[in-house]
Amino acid sequence: MAPVKNGQVILNEVPKAGIIPGQTTVYREENLDIDATPLNGGFLVKTLTFSIDPVIFGRMKGPPPFGYTLGGPINNLGGGRVLRSEHPSFKVGDLVTGMMNFEEYVVVPAAQASMFETVDSSISLSARMGAAGLSGKTAYYGWKAYAPPSSKGNVCFVSSGAGAVGSIVIQLAKRDGYKVIASAGTDEKVSTMKDLGADVAFNYKTTATKDVLAKEGLINVYWDNVGGATLEAAIDAAAPRAHFIECGMLSGYLGESYHIKNLFMTIPKEVQLHGFIAVGWMEENWGREFRETMPKLIASGEIKYKEELIKGLDKAAEAVTAQLEGKNVGKPVLIVADE
Ligand SMILES: NC(=O)c1ccc[n+]([C@@H]2O[C@H](COP(=O)([O-])OP(=O)(O)OC[C@H]3O[C@@H](n4cnc5c(N)ncnc54)[C@H](OP(=O)(O)O)[C@@H]3O)[C@@H](O)[C@H]2O)c1
Secondary structure (H helix, E strand, O other): OOOOEEEEEEEOOOOOOOOOOOEEEEEEEEEEEOOOOOOOEEEEEEEEEOOOOOOOHHHOOOOOOOOOOOOEEEEEEEEEEEEEOOOOOOOOOOOEEEEEEEEEEEEEEEEHHHOOOOEOOOOOOOOOOOOOOHHHHHHHHHHHHHHOOOOOOEEEEEOOEOOHHHHHHHHHHHHOOOEEEEEEOOOHHHHHHHHHOOOOOEEEEOOHHHHHHHHOOOEEEEOOOOHHHHHHHHHOOOOEEEEEEEEEOOHHHHOOOOOOHHHHHOOOOOOEEEEEEOHHHHHHHHHHHHHHHHHHHHOOOOOOOEEEEEHHHHHHHHHHHHHHHOOOOOEEEHHHHOO
C-alpha cells in the first residue's frame, strides 16, 4: 500500500498562561507506510478517539516524565483499531484503549503493550474515554477510597458537577444515599446536574456558593474539582470530621492561584483532606471492579453520561482550551476517525 498521511499534534512551545493553537501545539502531517513500518514485537493502531482532560494542559507545562517532551507528540488516553500486530495479546481487528500519542497511526512498542487493554463494543469507544475511562475511574476510585458509606442525611457537595468527573460523582453519591449539592457555571449545566440526580444544583456565577451551602446544611463530603474560592466556602460549611476529596483545582489552572483564607478551620473541624491520583494503588485496588461494573452500568443506563464529540485530530488544542474555559457539558472526546 502507498504511504498514508499520518497527522500528529506536537508540543511546540511550553505555554505560559493558556494554550495558543498553532503556537503552543502544532498539527503536522507525515507519511507513513502502514504495511512496512517496523513493529519490533509491538502493534499498529489506527486511532479513533482521544480523551480530552485538563491534565493535558498541565503536562504541556511540566518536564518529562510527567510532562511532554518539547518537540514531540502529546499523548493521553486514546482508543483505536489494531491494523497489524506482532504481539501475542493483540490481534488484527481488536479494539484497544491505552495511552497513545496524538497521531492518526500509532505503533505501540512491545514494552508498553501491558498498558493497553482490549475492549468490546457493548458501549461506545467514546464512553470508554469518559464515564468508562479516566474520568469515570477518577470518580469511582476517589469515591470508593474516601467517601464514607452514607448514613441518612449525609450531604455531599460536588463542584464542576456537570463536567466529566463531577457528573459521575453526582451519580455515585446518589447511589450511596447522599443528599447531593452540585455547582457549575451555566444554567444549561444546572439542568444537566438535576437530570443526573442532584438534589440542589446551582450556577456559581449567579448564586453565591456560601449562601447555598449555608442554607442546604453542613456538608459531610466535598468533592473538590475546582479549589479556590469554592474550597474556601466548603470549609466554612464543613461538618465536623468532613471528608474533602481533593480531585483537582480547575480554578487555578489558567489564572492566578487563590489564597484560601480559612484553611486553619480544617483543624478545629478536623476536616480530612484526601488528595489523590487515580492510578497506581487505586488502580490495583479498584481497577478490576471498575472494569467489571462500570461498562455494564453505562450500557444499562443506570449510570448516565453526556459527552461532546469534537471532530478532527487538528482540533486537539482547541478542545483542551474549551474544556478549561468551561465550554464543555460532560466529557469532551476527540474523534479522529469513524473507523
Ligand atoms: N486526581 C486525579 O487523578 C484526576 C484525574 C482526572 C481529573 N482530575 C481533575 O478533576 C477535575 C475535573 O476534571 P474533568 O476532566 O471532569 O474536567 P471538567 O469538569 O469536565 O471540565 C472543566 C470545567 O471546570 C470548570 N471551571 C473552569 N474554571 C473554573 C473556575 N474558575 N471555577 C470553577 N469551575 C471552573 C468549567 O465548568 P463551569 O462551567 O462549571 O465553570 C469547566 O467545564 C479537574 O480539576 C481535573 O484536573 C483529577
